[in-house]
Amino acid sequence: MSNQELDRLRQQIDHINLELVELLNKRAEIVQDIGYVKKKQGTNRFDPVRERFMLDRIADHNEGPFETPTLQYLFKQIFKAGLELQEDDHSRTLLVSRKNQPEDSIVEVKGETIGDGKQRIIAGPCAVEYFEQVDAVADAVKKQGVGLLRGGAFKPRTSPYDFQGLGMEGLKILKEVGKKHDLAVISEIINPADIEAASEYLDVIQIGARNMHNFELLKEAGRGHKPVLLKRGLAATIAEFINAAEYIMSQGNGQIILCERGIRTYEKATRNTLDISAVPILKQETHLPVFVDVTHSTGRRDLLIPTAKAALAIGADGVMAEVHPDPAVALSDAAQQMDINQFNDFIEKLRETNANLI
Numbered sequence: 260m261s262n263q264e265l266d267r268l269r270q271q272i273d274h275i276n277l278e279l280v281e282l283l284n285k286r287a288e289i290v291q292d293i294g295y296v297k298k299k300q301g302t303n304r305f306d307p308v309r310e311r312f313m314l315d316r317i318a319d320h321n322e323g324p325f326e327t328p329t330l331q332y333l334f335k336q337i338f339k340a341g342l343e344l345q346e347d348d349h350s351r352t353l354l355v356s357r358k359n360q361p362e363d364s365i366v367e368v369k370g371e372t373i374g375d376g377k378q379r380i381i382a383g384p385c386a387v388e389y390f391e392q393v394d395a396v397a398d399a400v401k402k403q404g405v406g407l408l409r410g411g412a413f414k415p416r417t418s419p420y421d422f423q424g425l426g427m428e429g430l431k432i433l434k435e436v437g438k439k440h441d442l443a444v445i446s447e448i449i450n451p452a453d454i455e456a457a458s459e460y461l462d463v464i465q466i467g468a469r470n471m472h473n474f475e476l477l478k479e480a481g482r483g484h485k486p487v488l489l490k491r492g493l494a495a496t497i498a499e500f501i502n503a504a505e506y507i508m509s510q511g512n513g514q515i516i517l518c519e520r521g522i523r524t525y526e527k528a529t530r531n532t533l534d535i536s537a538v539p540i541l542k543q544e545t546h547l548p549v550f551v552d553v554t555h556s557t558g559r560r561d562l563l564i565p566t567a568k569a570a571l572a573i574g575a576d577g578v579m580a581e582v583h584p585d586p587a588v589a590l591s592d593a594a595q596q597m598d599i600n601q602f603n604d605f606i607e608k609l610r611e612t613n614a615n616l617i
C-alpha cells in the first residue's frame with residue numbers, strides 16, 4: 260500500500276469521525292428532549308425494556324465486520340453517556356439550586372423574614388403536653404425577643420410505646436398560645452392527609468428527619484401554601500437532603516427552610532453527629548435558608564451553647580433548640596431540653612458573640 264493510499268484512507272476515517280461526532284451529538288440532543296418529557300411525566304429515565312429493544316435491533320441489523328457483542332458494548336457506552344447527560348441536566352436545573360436562582364430565598368413567616376442575613380432562633384418544647392406548659396415557654400421566648408415557637412403535636416418516636424403526642428389537640432394549643440404571645444408557630448406533620456387541616460393552626464409545617472424520605476408527604480407540603488421547615492434525614496446525604504427539598508419545590512411551594520439536625524455515625528458521645536460543614540455546603544448549593552437543630556444533633560444540654568455558636572459562626576440563618584419549663588418531667592427528650600433559666604442564659608451567651616442574632 261502506497262503512502263498516498265494510506266493518506267486517502269486516513270482522510271476517510273477523519274471524515275467519518277466528524278460524522279460520528281455530529282450523529283452522536285444529534286442523538287444526545289434527542290436524548291435530552293426525552294429527558295425533559297420524562298421529567299414532566301415523572302417517569303424513570305432508565306428504561307431497561309427500551310434498551311433491550313435497541314440492542315436487539317442493533318443485533319438484527321449488524322452485517323459485520325464487527326461482532327454483535329462488540330457493537331452492543333459500544334452502544335451500551337453511548338446509552339450510558341446519554342443517561343448521564345440527562346442526570347447532569349437535572350442537577351443543573353434543580354429549582355432549589357443556586358444555579359437556578361443565584362440570590363438567597365427569603366421565607367416570610369408572620370412578619371419575620373428568614374434568610375435575610377439576620378440570624379434567628381426557633382425555640383419551644385419537644386412536645387406540646389398541655390396549655391400551661393407551652394404558655395410558660397412562649398412567655399420566656401417572647402421576653403427574649405424570639406419570634407418563632409416550636410412544639411411537637413405528632414411525635415414519631417423510636418418506640419411505639421413512647422408518648423406519641425396530642426395530635427390535632429396539640430396544634431390547637433400551639434395556635435392559641437401563639438396568638439396570645441404573638442408568636443409564629445411551627446410543628447411537625449407526619450401524615451400527608453393532615454397537611455391541609457394543620458395549615459389552619461400553623462405558620463410553618465415541619466417535616467422531620469424520619470420523614471425526609473416520605474415523598475408523598477414532601478409533595479403534599481409542596482402543594483400547600485405554608486412555609487416548610489425540612490429536617491435532614493438521620494442517614495441522608497446532602498444530595499438526598501437537597502433532592503427532598505426539590506420534591507417540595509417541584510410542586511410549587513418554594514418557601515422552604517433546611518435544617519441540619521445531625522447524622523448517624525459510629526460516634527456515641529453525642530446522640531447524633533452534627534455535620535456542621537453541611538451548613539456552608541447547603542448555602543452554596545441551594546438558595547434556601549439553613550438552620551441547625553442543636554438539641555437533636557447533640558442530645559446534650561452542655562453542648563447547646565458551643566454548637567449554636569458554631570452554627571451561627573459558620574453562617575446558619577438560625578438555630579433551633581428545645582425548651583421545657585421542667586425538663587425532668589418532660590414526656591419526651593427530657594435529657595436535652597433546657598429549662599427557662601438555661602434558655603435565657605443560652606440566648607444571652609449567643610448574643611454576646613453574635614451581633615447578627617435577633
Ligand SMILES: [Mn+2]
Binds near residue numbers: 385386581591592
Ligand atoms: Mn425533641
